[in-house]
Amino acid sequence: MNGKFGFAHTRNGIALPARDVPELPLPDFRHAVIEAAANGDRVAALFGHVNPAASGLEVYAIISDSLNARLHVGKARLESDRYPALTPDCPQVHLFERELAEQYGVRPEGHPWFKPVRFHASYRPGQDAWSRPEGSAPVVGVTDFYRVEGEQIHEVAVGPVHAGIIEPGHFRFQCHGEQVYHLEISLGYQHRGAERSLAGGPHRRTIHTLETVAGDTSVGHTTAYCLAVEALAGGHLSARAEVLRGVALELERLANHTGDLGALAGDVAFLPTAAYCGRLRGDFLNLTAFLCGSRFGRGLVRPGGVGFDLEEGRQAQFLERLEAAERDVTVAAELLWDSASVQARFEGTGTVSPKDCLELGLVGPAARACGVECDVRQDFPWGVFRFVQIPVSSWDTGDVFSRAYVRWLEIQRSVEFIRAQLQSLPGGSLRRALGPLRAGHLAVSLVEGWRGEICHVALTDEQGRIARYKIVDPSFHNWSGLAMALRNQQISDFPLCNKSFNLSYCGFDL
Amino acid sequence: MEAFVIGALHMLTAIVFPPLMLGVIGKTKAVFAGRVGPPVMQPYRDLIKLCRKGSVISETTTWVFQAGPVVGLATVLTALLLIPLGSSFAPVSFTGDLILLAYLLGLGRFFTAVAALDTGSAFEGMGAAREVTFACLAEPALFLGLLVLAKLSGSLQLGVMLGDSLTTHWATAGASLALVLLSWFIVLLVENCRVPFDDPNTHLELTMIHEVMVLDHSGPAFAMILYGASLKLFAFSALVLRLMLPMGGGPAWLDWPIFLGGLLLVAVVIGVVESTMARLKLTHVPTLLVAACLLSAFGLVLIAR
Numbered sequence: 001m002n003g004k005f006g007f008a009h010t011r012n013g014i015a016l017p018a019r020d021v022p023e024l025p026l027p028d029f030r031h032a033v034i035e036a037a038a039n040g041d042r043v044a045a046l047f048g049h050v051n052p053a054a055s056g057l058e059v060y061a062i063i064s065d066s067l068n069a070r071l072h073v074g075k076a077r078l079e080s081d082r083y084p085a086l087t088p089d090c091p092q093v094h095l096f097e098r099e100l101a102e103q104y105g106v107r108p109e110g111h112p113w114f115k116p117v118r119f120h121a122s123y124r125p126g127q128d129a130w131s132r133p134e135g136s137a138p139v140v141g142v143t144d145f146y147r148v149e150g151e152q153i154h155e156v157a158v159g160p161v162h163a164g165i166i167e168p169g170h171f172r173f174q175c176h177g178e179q180v181y182h183l184e185i186s187l188g189y190q191h192r193g194a195e196r197s198l199a200g201g202p203h204r205r206t207i208h209t210l211e212t213v214a215g216d217t218s219v220g221h222t223t224a225y226c227l228a229v230e231a232l233a234g235g236h237l238s239a240r241a242e243v244l245r246g247v248a249l250e251l252e253r254l255a256n257h258t259g260d261l262g263a264l265a266g267d268v269a270f271l272p273t274a275a276y277c278g279r280l281r282g283d284f285l286n287l288t289a290f291l292c293g294s295r296f297g298r299g300l301v302r303p304g305g306v307g308f309d310l311e312e313g314r315q316a317q318f319l320e321r322l323e324a325a326e327r328d329v330t331v332a333a334e335l336l337w338d339s340a341s342v343q344a345r346f347e348g349t350g351t352v353s354p355k356d357c358l359e360l361g362l363v364g365p366a367a368r369a370c371g372v373e374c375d376v377r378q379d380f381p382w383g384v385f386r387f388v389q390i391p392v393s394s395w396d397t398g399d400v401f402s403r404a405y406v407r408w409l410e411i412q413r414s415v416e417f418i419r420a421q422l423q424s425l426p427g428g429s430l431r432r433a434l435g436p437l438r439a440g441h442l443a444v445s446l447v448e449g450w451r452g453e454i455c456h457v458a459l460t461d462e463q464g465r466i467a468r469y470k471i472v473d474p475s476f477h478n479w480s481g482l483a484m485a486l487r488n489q490q491i492s493d494f495p496l497c498n499k500s501f502n503l504s505y506c507g508f509d510l
Numbered sequence: 511m512e513a514f515v516i517g518a519l520h521m522l523t524a525i526v527f528p529p530l531m532l533g534v535i536g537k538t539k540a541v542f543a544g545r546v547g548p549p550v551m552q553p554y555r556d557l558i559k560l561c562r563k564g565s566v567i568s569e570t571t572t573w574v575f576q577a578g579p580v581v582g583l584a585t586v587l588t589a590l591l592l593i594p595l596g597s598s599f600a601p602v603s604f605t606g607d608l609i610l611l612a613y614l615l616g617l618g619r620f621f622t623a624v625a626a627l628d629t630g631s632a633f634e635g636m637g638a639a640r641e642v643t644f645a646c647l648a649e650p651a652l653f654l655g656l657l658v659l660a661k662l663s664g665s666l667q668l669g670v671m672l673g674d675s676l677t678t679h680w681a682t683a684g685a686s687l688a689l690v691l692l693s694w695f696i697v698l699l700v701e702n703c704r705v706p707f708d709d710p711n712t713h714l715e716l717t718m719i720h721e722v723m724v725l726d727h728s729g730p731a732f733a734m735i736l737y738g739a740s741l742k743l744f745a746f747s748a749l750v751l752r753l754m755l756p757m758g759g760g761p762a763w764l765d766w767p768i769f770l771g772g773l774l775l776v777a778v779v780i781g782v783v784e785s786t787m788a789r790l791k792l793t794h795v796p797t798l799l800v801a802a803c804l805l806s807a808f809g810l811v812l813i814a815r
Contacts (some may be wrong), residue, residue, distance in 0.1 A: 042600075132712055154632060154635075155632065156632040156636070156716075157632065158715065158716065163713040163714065163715055164714070177639075178599070178636075178640075178792065179795075182809070188556050200599045206813040218700040265788075267712075267714065267717075268708040268786070268787040269705045269706075269711070269712065269787075269788055270787070270788040270789075271539055271542060271543050271784065271785045271786075272542060272543065272785065272786075274543075275542075275543030275544060275545065277544075281543075339786075339787075339788060341706065341789075341790070344787040344788075344790075344791065344794070345788055345790075346790065350790075362668045490791070490792055490793060491636070491716055492716055492717045492791075492792040493717075493791070493792075494716050494717075495714040495716055495717055
């Protein structure tokens with residue numbers, strides 16, 4: 001049973017008994033995670049869990065090994081309130097360790113950037129990593145910001161209230177003239193306790209919480225949740241339900257990528273593409289509404305299947321509207337690539353090196369734009385993607401152009417996928433009733449949302465209820481990528497770089 | 511009597527017409543984007559709306575902050591007295607008036623920048639720094655162009671330099687004037703924060719140049735700023751247009767309609783530029799401004815045999 005590094009292994013969407021997850025002594029656990037990251041595997045999740053039946057804090061690590069499509073799961077037990085940090089040897093867990101410290105009050109000693117993540121009180125009363133008095137509510141955004149000092153250095157603070165209608169987040173720039181030496185991003189304004197509200201479930205609110213973890217990734221997060229509970233309950237979906245879920249996921253990708261291309265054009269004041277893509281994003285959202293009645297795919301993906309069908313009679317109309325939107329988006333995108341003034345702004349702006357990308361563990365289009373070929377649809381296929389492969393779209397310059405172009409490549413692949421699937425939609429029932437969740441099991445589900453890898457981990461207790469539910473939104477990994485992209489850039493290019501990542505605040509804040 | 515009528519016509523045009531140009535630019539951009547767009551009279555409505563609003567004035571500011579919009583508007587209004595519009599001469603015209611014109615605009619800019627610095631905001635300080643840096647490069651381009659005209663006309667009076675003698679100069683020194691025209695069009699775009707130098711529509715504070723300087727102004731003060739900006743656009747368009755279409759030779763009833771039509775055409779051209787081009791990277795703006803200076807300088811070299 002034991003695989004690499006003494007960890008247990010499983011696959012995407014396959015549950016394993018919690019007792020099979022090996023408990024390693026802390027030094028071995030640290031060694032395993034550091035080794036895995038050094039060998040090119042990714043840390044998909046690292047989280048704590050207080051097991052009422054045992055003492056101390058259990059720390060789980062999920063290592064994703066994309067070469068073998070395997071997920072390695074292991075845990076360690078922390079009895080003390082401090083442990084030697086992993087981050088100095090494995091930078092990609094830096095935020096996971098801060099999160100762990102904030103939630104459970106354990107201090108990773110030697111963490112180079114030890115600050116709160118979401119500014120909430122510890123889950124374990126009386127145990128606080130920053131020794132704040134018990135009962136005091138931390139104020140979001142109040143922390144020691146990194147400062148550069150010297151003559152002609154100035155600090156620019158942006159947010160949490162922004163000029164546009166966007167989510168709240170605080171950005172602190174250390175500048176020398178127009179040049180940014182360092183950007184620090186401080187979030188947490190939208191922390192609403194999504195993970196903790198899922199414990200004890202599934203209950204009636206669970207699915208709605210999942211649909212709104214990140215409002216623009218409803219299908220992605222709901223699919224990941226359904227994969228996890230279906231793994232825990234056992235049983236298979238019909239082929240039709242699998243395909244419809246895949247179509248919805250790709251529609252979500254199409255709408256958001258198209259919107260992003262338009263927003264990027266808008267940021268450089270390139271009017272035609274900005275105007276067209278704004279409308280076309282709406283066309284793709286309306287296609288999702290045509291499928292299920294909600295522009296954001298709410299109510300479509302449900303445990304055991306899907307809530308809505310695309311009947312024979314409506315398929316032709318759906319395809320017709322898809323073709324029309326594809327034609328228009330092609331024109332809009334080609335205008336963008338053909339315009340020299342746009343390319344001059346995109347190329348060489350906000351470059352992330354492949355080394356930084358791998359060390360920080362970036363995911364999704366942001367990683368593929370650095371030439372890193374990672375895509376859950378190929379590496380850990382689930383559902384319909386086990387039978388239909390979508391080629392991985394990547395580009396290797398790592399700049400704004402690269403991130404924009406990867407989106408355009410993915411738009412084309414997604415349209416092809418949807419067209420092919422709808423021309424031969426398999427039969428089968430839409431939704432099957434799921435049995436109760438198996439007690440004492442753990443399931444990991446990975447889904448390639450439009451921003452990248454969505455990782456959900458569900459752990460059930462002895463009554464078959466959810467004891468711990470861990471959500472990792474792609475934004476959790478990628479915000480650090482944005483901070484790196486801004487190093488030594490012009491501060492006036494920040495909005496453009498930010499848009500090229502287009503990360504979620506609420507998906508991060510949970 | 512005739513001088514009085516023309517003077518009144520001059521001021522009436524200069525006061526009433528400018529916001530219409532903004533409306534035309536907006537409409538042009540809307541057509542390119544496939545939208546209906548706001549009506550061309552919208553800028554007037556916006557100004558009226560702002561005048562009826564209250565103002566918020568930060569406690570950390572001094573009188574400088576409130577003087578900024580007033581001085582900004584007053585200087586550009588005075589400058590408009592000096593620029594010949596549809597007739598040969600402006601109401602105020604004397605030898606060397608071009609210097610007064612340039613530095614009235616400079617004074618307006620100075621006060622806008624100082625009012626921005628007065629707020630103590632990081633954004634506004636950044637905007638002021640950018641505005642002043644680019645102005646340093648735009649001013650020589652304007653002056654080198656004026657020098658070409660002074661040399662050709664042998665006068666230091668705007669009314670003569672941009673008078674009907676330009677018709678003959680276009681025949682004899684057309685290349686020089688074409689270079690100046692191009693250079694001034696670039697100055698027009700940068701001075702009025704149009705694409706590709708600035709984006710008047712953006713909400714992104716970090717990328718703005720002019721707009722970020724006036725973030726803290728509201729209500730009537732902001733209306734003054736917007737109105738002043740449209741006057742400035744009108745002033746530079748008038749200069750460019752007078753250079754392109756020498757006026758004052760024909761009957762007044764013909765010159766004025768041609769002039770106003772020409773201004774709308776300039777607005778359409780600006781709209782087209784904004785619809786087909788992306789913004790420059792901020793670091794590339796000085797490069798283009800130096801190019802504008804060089805264009806005017808070459809114009810001067812061509813006639814300085």
